[in-house]
Amino acid sequence: MASTAHALHILVKHKELAEDIIKQLKKGAKFPVLAKKHSTCPSGKKGGDLGEFKRGQMVPQFDKVAFSGEILEPHLVKTKFGWHVVKVLYRT
Template identity: 80%
Template sequence: MSKTACALHILVKHKELAEDIIQKLNKGAKFDVLAKKHSSCPSGKKGGSLGEFKRGQMVPAFDKVCFNEALITPHLVKTKFGWHVIKVLYRT
């Protein structure tokens, strides 16, 4: 079982914008460019990078995606903070 993950994310208020971002990513847009433009999280300034974090460090819905879903593929998840587009880079 993975103990840590490294991910990028873009936090927005509206599901429609998050879905639009995923479509752009699937068409080849750069994650860091979209994060700097759209993310309301301070990590947006760093291209959405959250660095490496431990299992259980993030809110449960976010954590579940980071430790159970496919790597590299953009995922959409809703938390109390808003809508997240998450790209998990690796797990250890």
């Protein structure tokens, strides 16, 4: 079982925007470009890169996707912070 993950994310307030971002990603848009444009999280300035983190460091909904969601696919996650588009780069 993986103990760390490395993920990118884009945090927005509205589900509709998050869904639109996923559609753009599936059409070939670059994650870092969309993160810089839309993310309300400070990580947006770094293209949404959260770096590597341990299991349990993120809120439970985010953690679940980070450690069980398909790698390199955009996922929609709702947390107390808003709507996240999450892309897991790898797990170790």
